[in-house]
Amino acid sequence: xxxxxxxSAAHVLELVATGTARSRADLVRELGLAASTVSARVQxxxxxxxxxxxxxxxSRGGRRPRLLRVPDGGTVALAADLGSHHIRTGxxxxxxxxYDIDECALDLTTGPEPAVGLLAERLTAxxxxxxxxxxxxxxxxxxxxxxxDPASGRVIAxxxxxxxxxxxxxxxxAERLGLPILVDNDANVLALGEHRAAHPDLRHLVVVKxxxxxxxxVISHGRLYRGARGCAxxxxxxxxxxxxxxxxxxxxxxxxxxxxSGAAIAAALRERGIGADSxxxxxxxxxxxxxxxxxxxxxxxxxxxxxxxxxxNFFNPQAVVLGGxxxxxxxxxxxxxxxxxxxxxxxxxxxxxxxxxxxxxDAGLLGAGHAALRELAADGGLPGLPTART
Amino acid sequence: xxxxxxxSAAHVLELVATGTARSRADLVRELGLAASTVSARVQxxxxxxxxxxxxxxxSRGGRRPRLLRVPDGGTVALAADLGSHHIRTGxxxxxxxxYDIDECALDLTTGPEPAVGLLAERLTAxxxxxxxxxxxxxxxxxxxxxxxDPASGRVIAxxxxxxxxxxxxxxxxAERLGLPILVDNDANVLALGEHRAAHPDLRHLVVVKxxxxxxxxVISHGRLYRGARGCAxxxxxxxxxxxxxxxxxxxxxxxxxxxxSGAAIAAALRERGIGADSxxxxxxxxxxxxxxxxxxxxxxxxxxxxxxxxxxNFFNPQAVVLGGxxxxxxxxxxxxxxxxxxxxxxxxxxxxxxxxxxxxxDAGLLGAGHAALRELAADGGLPGLPTART
DNA sequence: TGCCTTTCTTCGGTGGACGAAGAAAGTGAG
DNA sequence: CTCACTTTCTTCGTCCACCGAAGAAAGGCA
Numbered sequence: 059x060x061x062x063x064x065x066s067a068a069h070v071l072e073l074v075a076t077g078t079a080r081s082r083a084d085l086v087r088e089l090g091l092a093a094s095t096v097s098a099r100v101q102x103x104x105x106x107x108x109x110x111x112x113x114x115x116x117s118r119g120g121r122r123p124r125l126l127r128v129p130d131g132g133t134v135a136l137a138a139d140l141g142s143h144h145i146r147t148g149x150x151x152x153x154x155x156x157y158d159i160d161e162c163a164l165d166l167t168t169g170p171e172p173a174v175g176l177l178a179e180r181l182t183a184x185x186x187x188x189x190x191x192x193x194x195x196x197x198x199x200x201x202x203x204x205x206x207d208p209a210s211g212r213v214i215a216x217x218x219x220x221x222x223x224x225x226x227x228x229x230x231x232a233e234r235l236g237l238p239i240l241v242d243n244d245a246n247v248l249a250l251g252e253h254r255a256a257h258p259d260l261r262h263l264v265v266v267k268x269x270x271x272x273x274x275x276v277i278s279h280g281r282l283y284r285g286a287r288g289c290a291x292x293x294x295x296x297x298x299x300x301x302x303x304x305x306x307x308x309x310x311x312x313x314x315x316x317x318x319s320g321a322a323i324a325a326a327l328r329e330r331g332i333g334a335d336s337x338x339x340x341x342x343x344x345x346x347x348x349x350x351x352x353x354x355x356x357x358x359x360x361x362x363x364x365x366x367x368x369x370x371n372f373f374n375p376q377a378v379v380l381g382g383x384x385x386x387x388x389x390x391x392x393x394x395x396x397x398x399x400x401x402x403x404x405x406x407x408x409x410x411x412x413x414x415x416x417x418x419x420d421a422g423l424l425g426a427g428h429a430a431l432r433e434l435a436a437d438g439g440l441p442g443l444p445t446a447r448t
Numbered sequence: 449x450x451x452x453x454x455x456s457a458a459h460v461l462e463l464v465a466t467g468t469a470r471s472r473a474d475l476v477r478e479l480g481l482a483a484s485t486v487s488a489r490v491q492x493x494x495x496x497x498x499x500x501x502x503x504x505x506x507s508r509g510g511r512r513p514r515l516l517r518v519p520d521g522g523t524v525a526l527a528a529d530l531g532s533h534h535i536r537t538g539x540x541x542x543x544x545x546x547y548d549i550d551e552c553a554l555d556l557t558t559g560p561e562p563a564v565g566l567l568a569e570r571l572t573a574x575x576x577x578x579x580x581x582x583x584x585x586x587x588x589x590x591x592x593x594x595x596x597d598p599a600s601g602r603v604i605a606x607x608x609x610x611x612x613x614x615x616x617x618x619x620x621x622a623e624r625l626g627l628p629i630l631v632d633n634d635a636n637v638l639a640l641g642e643h644r645a646a647h648p649d650l651r652h653l654v655v656v657k658x659x660x661x662x663x664x665x666v667i668s669h670g671r672l673y674r675g676a677r678g679c680a681x682x683x684x685x686x687x688x689x690x691x692x693x694x695x696x697x698x699x700x701x702x703x704x705x706x707x708x709s710g711a712a713i714a715a716a717l718r719e720r721g722i723g724a725d726s727x728x729x730x731x732x733x734x735x736x737x738x739x740x741x742x743x744x745x746x747x748x749x750x751x752x753x754x755x756x757x758x759x760x761n762f763f764n765p766q767a768v769v770l771g772g773x774x775x776x777x778x779x780x781x782x783x784x785x786x787x788x789x790x791x792x793x794x795x796x797x798x799x800x801x802x803x804x805x806x807x808x809x810d811a812g813l814l815g816a817g818h819a820a821l822r823e824l825a826a827d828g829g830l831p832g833l834p835t836a837r838t
Numbered sequence: 839t840g841c842c843t844t845t846c847t848t849c850g851g852t853g854g855a856c857g858a859a860g861a862a863a864g865t866g867a868g
Numbered sequence: 869c870t871c872a873c874t875t876t877c878t879t880c881g882t883c884c885a886c887c888g889a890a891g892a893a894a895g896g897c898a
Contacts, residue, residue, distance in 0.1 A: 065886095083845055092887050097846060114894095120844020121894040205795065215795065262676050274762070278668050285764025286652050289795045292761045297754070297791050299689050308793065364687070368758040371682045372664070374675025401687050403698065405595065405605065405679045455855095473876055482856050487877060504863095510875025511863040843896075849889090856883075865874075 081123030137427030150427025169221035199430025249275025251425020359393025381415030471513030527817030540817025589820025591634035639665025641815020749783025771805030
């Protein structure tokens with residue numbers, strides 16, 4: 059149910075890490091495999107040090123189960139969540155715990171070289187600190203705020219970021235760090251992370267990242283859905299009537315982004331003489347009860363909801379998860395909820411949950427780390443684990 | 449690539465039936481399995497009479513391949529494509545050929561009993577004729593113009609068709625015919641049929657059925673995507689600004705259906721004093737060059753294109769297939785194309801094909817038959833074939 | 839104390855797929 | 869025409885993953 063090959067070693071690991079299964083018997087029930095098979099798999103993982111036995115659980119009328127645990131702090135992936143004006147870095151363990159999470163300002167629009175320089179520097183230092191703490195680093199996961207070809211790790215035609223087109227982010231970073239790197243769109247890694255951490259049992263999921271820009275990641279049949287050219291999940295450049303003729307960074311007009319993104323809200327506030335630059339500023343203003351800010355955020359929510367309404371009717375997901383900085387603003391979440399319930403088919407919303415991302419500002423980072431752990435496991439020091447494919 | 453379990457006997461059959469593979473060696477290349485494995489599978493199918501050897505092909509510098517063929521006319525599924533005001537029936541062979549296709553008028557809105565009565569009557573006669581022609585009937589596939597729970601074969605809350613809610617269409621038909629029945633939404637079976645017949649190598653597909661109503665079927669990862677509650681693919685009840693406050697059969701207002709469906713176009717024509725009742729009338733008027741009709745159809749195309757624009761950006765399919773009666777109107781197809789190319793991300797449209805359904809008015813019927821052949825194979829007389837699952 | 843449940847392991851199948859080897863049939867250069 | 873090389877397809881032994889039966893370990897409950 060979690061996107062990994064069913065029954066594989068990585069699948070076992072995920073079930074234990076998420077707490078879905080705590081003993082071999084649990085795994086038997088969960089996987090539907092024979093007890094002997096599960097025992098063998100678990101033994102491999104224990105031998106490889108990826109799983110440990112830790113005491114016994116409560117009896118259910120018979121022998122007590124031997125509890126399994128993913129040893130935390132053994133292996134981590136480094137993770138970076140790139141925003142257009144900042145980067146967050148941290149390490150993520152097999153249990154999903156984040157370590158040493160840190161943010162610093164960085165303007166991606168100045169081009170790839172300075173950004174990669176700073177990123178490599180911070181990740182190198184982070185890796186050193188993780189080694190010092192006794193943790194092995196198996197790779198790096200990077201979420202990039204624009205289209206990425208996940209096969210080659212290249213950035214593709216990101217709007218508002220000149221110089222990045224076709225930049226080989228994965229290979230350039232790998233050269234500097236000497237570690238296997240996974241690069242994907244930020245909304246995609248967010249979706250992977252939220253799926254695994256908060257909704258591992260759901261199979262069809264739309265995860266929206268509303269921050270300075272707007273993006274979304276899609277989980278279908280329990281797996282990340284990328285679409286034909288890898289640009290699935292774009293809701294940012296959908297035409298919205300309220301945006302009329304506003305020119306968009308994509309070269310078209312009337313895109314959702316021009317009225318509902320953090321950048322657009324900040325610009326609208328500045329037009330009204332209210333100082334707002336980042337999404338953080340917007341959130342502060344909303345919390346302070348600044349009426350213009352609240353109105354704009356609520357309107358943004360209604361516009362996003364309008365587009366998501368089409369998506370929900372068409373895709374009929376089990377949940378819509380709202381992530382990204384702006385999802386911390388209650389009015390936005392409320393507005394999205396309102397519009398979806400108002401416009402969508404009752405059948406599409408009756409069992410739909412519409413929730414904010416479970417891990418707030420770290421959700422994207424943790425997702426990038428999780429994606430790296432899954433994808434790079436085979437290459438990077440987790441012996442015996444088949445590489446997870448998307 | 450065709451939605452069946454990869455490597456299964458049914459998969460082999462599909463590859464041969466679609467002409468993708470013509471010999472064992474082709475199958476080896478296509479399936480990526482060992483030659484010995486393929487040989488064994490083929491032998492089973494030949495023994496079961498589902499595959500025949502028919503002569504030899506051209507040499508490619510070595511021994512000539514022994515050509516494989518799906519023997520046509522052996523086994524068929526009956527198929528019924530229900531519209532709100534007509535039913536089409538026919539038989540479909542393993543090669544995808546349709547036999548004895550016939551249409552008659554039937555108003556579904558008068559409730560299920562008379563409809564099922566007539567349908568059972570016609571299918572019984574059809575079955576008798578197929579038997580007389582020496583063909584074995586393995587089951588029946590039915591496309592219904594409204595939401596269907598494919599597991600139970602029940603109709604769910606169809607709009608404009610009182611009396612059908614929770615009607616157990618599959619079981620009622622099975623009682624009368626004594627054959628295994630598959631019931632699904634008409635757009636879903638259309639999508640399955642077009643996928644297999646025209647685009648077997650594509651993995652992500654949106655198939656629109658534009659007729660009296662509007663629906664769509666979605667293929668993701670090569671398989672029919674149903675969504676959480678089975679209502680994925682709905683684009684009919686998306687709010688469209690041009691529809692303003694028009695009340696829709698679904699109880700909401702401003703739905704796409706109220707301005708772009710065949711029913712809406714016919715109503716608009718009647719308002720202008722032009723006699724038009726069915727989609728056939730509309731098509732005739734357009735072909736006759738009636739300006740109002742052409743304008744309305746073109747506008748409908750633009751509205752549908754507007755909604756599909758969101759879908760294409762979000763879902764990033766490899767192809768959009770336009771089916772249903774209205775797709776025979778060139779202006780509609782042209783309008784959809786225009787809007788999609790105008791509004792969507794270049795990355796989403798650069799390799800997108802936007803085409804009309806390959807088999808015109810029979811596409812839905814053939815799809816229903818194909819779905820039945822796939823799904824009912826195991827129960828209904830194709831020994832050794834595992835049931836295909838969705 | 840004895841019987842039942844639950845948990846987990848051991849061990850001997852079983853079936854699907856693989857790969858090596860070779861047979862069958864053809865092409866084409868010398 | 870002959871011989872080397874292709875392509876196609878089959879035969880057969882092997883391997884691997886998983887299964888199921890049986891049993892061992894540990895505990896609940898009458």
